[in-house]
Amino acid sequence: MENFGEMGFMSFDSGVMGRAMEDENRSGSNNMGNASGDDRENPGNRSSKRKNNYRHTPFQTQELETSFKENPHPDEKERRDLGRRLGLEERQVKFWFQNRRTQMKSQVEHYENSILKQENDKLCVENIAMKEAIRNPICGKCGGPAILGELQMEQHQLIIENARLRDELNWLGVPENNFTFRPLLSLASPMPPIMGNSGLGLVVGRKSFGSLNSIDPKLPTGLDFGNQVSSVDVPLDKSLFKDLALAATDELIKLAQLNSPLWFRSLDGCGKTLNLKEYASTISPCIGMKPDHFVTEATQATGTVIINSVALVETLMDAKRWMEMFPCIIGRASTIDVISTGMGGNKNGALQLMHAEFQVLSPLVPVRQVKFIRFCKQHAKGIWVVVDVSVDAIREGSRAHADCRRLPSGCVIQDMPNGHSKVIWVEHTEYNANVVHQLYRPLLSSGLGFGAQKWVASLQRQCEYLAAITSSTIHSGDHTVLNPAARRSIGELAQRMTRNFCTGVCATVHKWEVVQAGNADNIKLMMRESIGNLGEPPGTVLSAVITVWLPVSCQRLFGFLQNEKTRGHWDVLSQDGSMQRMLHIPKGQDLFNSISLLRTSAPVSANQVSMLILQETCTDVSGSLVVHAAVNTEAMNVVMAGGDSSCVDLLPSGFAIVPDCFPISGGPIDCDGGSGDGSSGSLLTLGFQILVNSSPATKLTTESIDTVNSLIARTLQGIKAGLQCN
Incomplete structure (x- = not known):
């Protein structure tokens, strides 16, 4: 244009x-x-x-x-x-x-x-x-008349391009001969020169949104999404979402450029942080200006994943599969409305209104509830763009800001020859830092809490797990081969255990009642009634969660907690003895990402039910997770034979470990253990879910609360003693 x-x-x-x-x-x-x-x-x-x-x-x-x-x-x-x-x-x-x-x-x-x-x-x-x-075809080499056979492929491409452009107009709601609908007001000028530095070689122009190109930062953006709905009397309809989706896609493509001056490389060399000054002078925000009391969190990360672009797009556009792909980051997700299902039988042009709860596994970081639109666009052959952007300002006005809003965020996915995909992930969020505990503010500002690096690492780990769990070459720890059905059943059980642990820490999915918001030891207690929940014992469930700072590295702390030989220091289920590993299923190249089945070496009395310990461990650059639960031996035998994993009742407990991200001079001054010894420290979150009574209607007693508080204190003391960090 x-x-x-x-x-x-x-x-x-x-x-x-x-x-x-x-x-x-x-x-x-x-x-x-x-x-x-x-x-x-x-x-x-x-x-x-x-x-x-x-x-x-x-x-x-x-x-x-x-x-x-x-x-x-x-x-x-x-x-x-x-x-x-x-x-x-x-x-x-x-x-x-x-x-x-x-x-x-x-x-x-x-x-x-x-x-x-x-x-x-x-x-x-x-x-x-x-x-x-x-x-009148002309030969491109000699300038003379061309033989028609030479133009068959080019003519075919023109026909395809013409059909694609017609689909673009139809998606925008604009009939070819009747121009009475809303156009895209916010995309009207040529793409800045920064596009030439693309590591993906992204093509912008006729290949991009039917010649509707990028935002000129010197021009207004048509609709001011940050100040009421608009200064124009336009009814709120789906065309507003389409305009916003295209503007957000255009901004995400700019932010996804690998060699762009919009980004600073992080100190650890694994990700990038947004150059806010360059961003403000280059891009006009498509959802209005940042509220005064908000801070910006914007990161970029790149990685290769074991999944092709079409399969990954299908996963991201399905709320349930998206939530299962990122169980530690997404507490709950749902699709509110499907505005467009896409064109040509795939997700190209798909647009939907969604709601999600994003979480960091600690009671000190509130869950981020965001309502946003998700738009999927095939940018070129083998290249897809999936973008999210908040819509609260459109639907409710500028006075309805929550504690967090999602600016254009998402990923650019490029197919690779070996069936893998290259993913460039961008996370751009503005949030109220005052609601976050000071222990976690450095972690969030570094991008390891909700940033692009965490999303890419989680995606890589989960894709490796899905590939490994269906592989025919995976052996158990005792060198016996598990059939694919058995591995899938054990994997499903472990995934359910980990998801339930995360929801218990962050109080998502189930309706929890706070019993103790935080005593002198900062222990948070919550309870709920478990009635008819598949895979859970019926009764009153108590969740106890606490986060502490420890002056040890994440690697050392994770190695100590996942090792069955040191488990006797802190696990009451081990009966103060060492544990034996019965089964070990690796979930990827990193052997610490695995599923294990443990049993105690202590003798079991005649009146005790035979129990095993199911444990799942996960670790990447953003943190580590150790989740475990006691499971009935007979039920596990059914699962190990490839049976239905829902027959196993469990209530998980575990640990979430993240780096403290404090300066190298030491840890927080007001934490137990002093200001540190100059080495990197860790933030450890303990979470227990305990069945305190088999009757859901039973009131919680003071004795039950005291018992759980004592269990937390004993576990912490055992960890500190085992690590010699008292």
């Missing part, structure tokens, strides 16, 4: 608009007089009323304009108050607002139609040129 850069965007001059509205108001006032019954009966009365009409004063016009920007649809009380303040009748205020909305809407529609007509004219010219080129 070459003419877009010359035309720019429509600019409404306030002075011209004010004078125009005064003319409209005089017309409206006359219409009010004509509408009265008295005037119809007495023409002289109508003439006298015309004489009483007057121009609005500059002050009245300015106040009316200000009120219109804040609320284009005032109710009767607001009109009455405004009229009393300005010396106008409520009826005069009402018709002034009606006239203003009508005038604004007609001007916007006129401008939009002119843009669409230009796009139609351009497509017609291109179509004529293509037909002429087909009728």
Whole structure:
């Protein structure tokens, strides 16, 4: 759209608009007089009323304009108050607002139609040129007439491209010969030169959104998504979501450039942090300005995953599969509305409204609840873009900010020859840091809490697990081969155990009642009733969670907790003895990512039920996880034979470990253990889920609370003693 850069965007001059509205108001006032019954009966009365009409004063016009920007649809009380303040009748205020909305809407529609007509004219010219080129083919090498056989492939490509462009217009809701719908107002100028540095070689232009290109940062973005819905009286419909989706996609593509000056490389060399100054001067935010009390968290990371682009896109566009792919990051996710299912039988152009709860496994970090749209676009052959952006500002206005909002975030996925995919992930979030405990603020600002590096690492680990669990070459720890059905059944049980542990720490999915918000030892206790939950024992479940700082590295702490030989230091289920590993299933190249089945070496009395310990361990650059649960031996035998894993009742417990990200000089001053010894420290979250009573209606007793508090204290003391960090 070459003419877009010359035309720019429509600019409404306030002075011209004010004078125009005064003319409209005089017309409206006359219409009010004509509408009265008295005037119809007495023409002289109508003439006298015309004489009483007057121009609005500059002050009245300015106040009316200000009120219109804040609320284009005032109710009767607001009109009455405004009229009393300005010396106008409520009826005069009402018709002034009606006239203003009508005038604004007609001007916007006129401008939009002119843009669409230009796009139609351009497509017609291109179509004529293509037909002429087909009728009179010219050889590109010698300049002479070409044999038609040489152009068969090119002609075929033009036909495909023409069909794709027609699909683009249909997706935008614009019929080819009837331009009465909303265009994309926010994408109208050429792509900045930064696109030339793409590590993926992304093509922008005709291959991108039907020649609707990028945002010019010097121009307004049409709809101000951060200040009410819009200054234009436009009803909230799906076209707003489509406009926002395309603008967010355009911004994500800019942010996904590997050699872009928009990013600083992180100190650990594994990710990148957004250059906020460069971002502010290059990109106009598509959902409004950042609230004053919010901070920015923006990171980029790149990785290779064992999954092709189409399969990964299908997973990301399915809320349940997306949640299962990232069990430690996503507490709950759902699709509210499917706006578009895509084009051509795939997810190209799919757009849906979603809700998700993002979590860090600690009671000190509140769960982030975000409502957003997710848009999927095939950018080129073998390259897909999946982008998220918050919609709270559109649906509820700028005054409805939550504690977090999601700016254009997501991934660019490129197919690789070996069936793998290269993923460039971008996470861009603004949130209220005041609701986060000071222990976790360095972690979140580093990007290891919710950043792109954590998403990529989790995606790589989960894809490795899915590949390993279906492989025919995986052996158990005792060198016996497990059949694929048995591995899948054990894997499903371990995944369910880990998800339940995460939901118990962050209080998602189930409805938890807080029993103890935090005593002197900062232990948080919650309870819920388990009735009819498949895979859980019925009764009253108590969850106990605490986060502490330890002056040891994450690697050392994880190695200590996952080792069955040192388990006797802290695990009451081991009966103060060592554990024996019965089964070991690796989940990827890193042997510490595994599923194990343990049994105690201590003798079991005749009246005790034979129990085993199922344990899953996960570790990557962003942190580690050790989750375990006691399981019935007979039920596990069914699972190990490939049976249904839902027959196993379990309540998981475990540990979440993340680096403290404090300066190398030491840990937090107000934590137990002092300020550290100058080495890197860890944040350890302990989580226990315990069945305190088999009857769900039973009240929680003080003895049960004291017992759980003692269990937490004993476990912590055993860990510190075993690590010699008292």
